[in-house]
Amino acid sequence: MRNRQQTDTLPTALYRAEQVRELDRIAIQDFNIPGRTLMERAGEAAFELLNRVRPGVKDITVVCGVGNNGGDGYVVAQLALESGMACRVLQLGDPSKISGDALTCAEAYAEAGGEVRAFDQIQESTELVVDGVFGTGLEREVEGSWRDALAAINAHPAPVVALDIPSGLHSDTGQVLGIAVDAVATASFIGLKQGLFTGHGPDCCGSIVFDDLDVPSEIYKGITPSVRRIDWARERTRLKPRKRSAHKGDFGHLLVVGGDHGYAGAVRMAAEAAARSGAGLVSVATRNAHAAAISVARPELMCRGVETADALAPLLAQATAVAIGPGLGQGDWGQQLLGRVLESTLPIVLDADALNLLAVDPEQSNNWILTPHPGEAGRMLGIASAQVQEDRFDAAQQIQQKFGGTVLLKGTGTLIVTGNQTLLCTDGNPGMASGGMGDVLTGVIGALLAQGFSQVDATTMGACLHGAAADRVALVGERGMLATDLIPQLRKLVNPEVDR
Template structure:
């Protein structure tokens, strides 16, 4: 089972130092532990592999590769090692590892294509967490050759070219089938381009004692389906709908009725006691007909929205809202209510046009919306530094920011969470509307902002993973809704079995 604590590359270097100090060992001994863990992974994950091509870089990541090469050579594997960078510049521990490999009979190859030809497995031990700038030149050509090879790729610690902290690709990056992370998990493995380049992620702590980790607070916490039990509890027998809040979903301009309907139904599926919809009169009746549990109201004038706001506990604002005069009227009146709010879609675009700060809302931008909130050029600027972007949004606008995408991030500023659940099938219309509804439905039941955001993101991704069992392509937002109740029930039962 993977740890939930995530540490930056800089923090991991400190964890390395603390491990050496606590265990009273030198760097080469710890490097040998990493090489042994890597070789054990080769034997369990690729049991038929006998021909290894190992690309070793100029740092300690390369040293891990040399240890793996020596161990494989000792039991009869055919091992081809390619060296990047001058050997005389290797750190002391990596230099020892290279020397031990040579003394065991190892020889370096100087032609990349010859070394890759016929391999059963390519091992990336080029850069690890030591990347300081975009990859270019011959090293970039090496990485592209790895990616174009037909055999599986095993990355040690972090795929070369991937930012260990933010998950951005710096120039180009290895696309691994499996990554073995040492000492601690790095956040970049799970967000932005991280999951696409890391493949399956495994972890080995290399014997670091528990006190090493308690000495250094994690940069972020990982969320997955197992963590839902931390946020959801079974209902008591005497519960009634008044205990679980009243959500008002506002949105649905002409032609966009589906967005607000998905949002409102998701709030109900998350367990809100009552859900009302304030939408355009053109389709208020259609929403009520499609889902009779929703109390749907057509709104023309602000006076018609006032009684709905008075009854509501929380607001889901933005799905299908638009940005015309009608949309702005609803937005301004919702703001004036000062109710807790989950803000999405066009409500975020309206907020970007006239920024204000509130501590009682959750903002749920995708990268494009985040760029507008921050005044960035485009979504690529956000994706290059996702944690930084989410923290800046929370600092500028207050409350909690949920930055959607592969490896959705949640932050209230001081604290950060990353959801490693979810799948590419979620790249379809309406998924964000469902997420907004789930978060709002959980918030209506009395949870704090951060807990509601974390639980909603985790619930959404877990339900999508369950729905994707029938296939990712063609996965619809409404398919996710059908799985929500089962996921919540399972998490609530798990919380009963978990000792306090």
């Protein structure tokens, strides 16, 4: 049995399309594996997947393009034919353009008596559709009859299994090129494509199954993955049981700065999340009007009314890390407090209005963690949030180059960029699309910084912990999830020795 892996056990290495093509080339040319052999193995893996998606399926339609993705589709069709299923291939594009191994597989299917016709409509009797239209090389928007065909696939009630990548999805960015197939499952081969896991990738792919097509492990040695996938199952191993002799001073003192008039909730959520994530002490610097109310609601937080930047000095002197931004506002008060925090040498997490202020008056530092959502990222780069989402990898990398430090770009497939690596967190769910989630994340990362974790480790652990807590909450439903619902789960998750 070859290496076929479900979403929760996928490899951590992610690649750009050009890198996967190079892996293909190495396997074929350097290790003498015939291209047709790889194509047949891909088809076998996809055929196995479709039988898991729809056990007992009797009638399938395979939609093929003219490239190698279509060749994989012809292999699936022949296997379906041989197993006794009713099967037909709907061919998109000029069949005279099919060449190489794809042509060989298409001819083998035809010789076996397989039905092939130009794409017209998908039969009502079809119980499952296989998408073999476009592979990883698609770079332009889908138009004309190709667009109509993808729309017809999506309109049919049968589930769709995509070969390698859903057609219409950009393999490097995860963006939809006009239209993309909505698959319930995707069989990905040789190397996982980075676009499957961010942007619209998760919407289009459904569950992802990986098959290495039995290529030698040596083919991967010369190509460094463009991105590494991270999750809480791995990140949690950094947390070790505490010594019996431990005291609060061993686990750092986080100062959370924010909460302008009307925004006490934001700074409180950040501070409470920090306390539940293991910080030894948490102080809050906020408006005088908010300090007493926060102390009453959560007496473990040491709240100070701070109306001037000078009043921050003694609090900064006691802290081991700072989180600033939740509810900070962009007025004079927020500007002054941010200026004073940035004068310190403490490790800092910046979020929300701290990022909006930084966008107006940019500077660079390697002593901070920046945690923008796409809107804030757009302001930091002087572009629209929609442009950020068109290529999240590029946007996060641009922010890091412009501002320094470690950058966490929120959204589906949260990205973390340092000076020399890009990481992608796969924890989290759509229930997190509600107010206050970013404030909780700021507190989580700040707490880990205060406990002595490095900038990068605090960011990766924080992103995954935050997402994993939301996944726990989502067990009772995504709709109606509140940011504060995550806080009890944080405590459970940061105690892996008792969280079973």
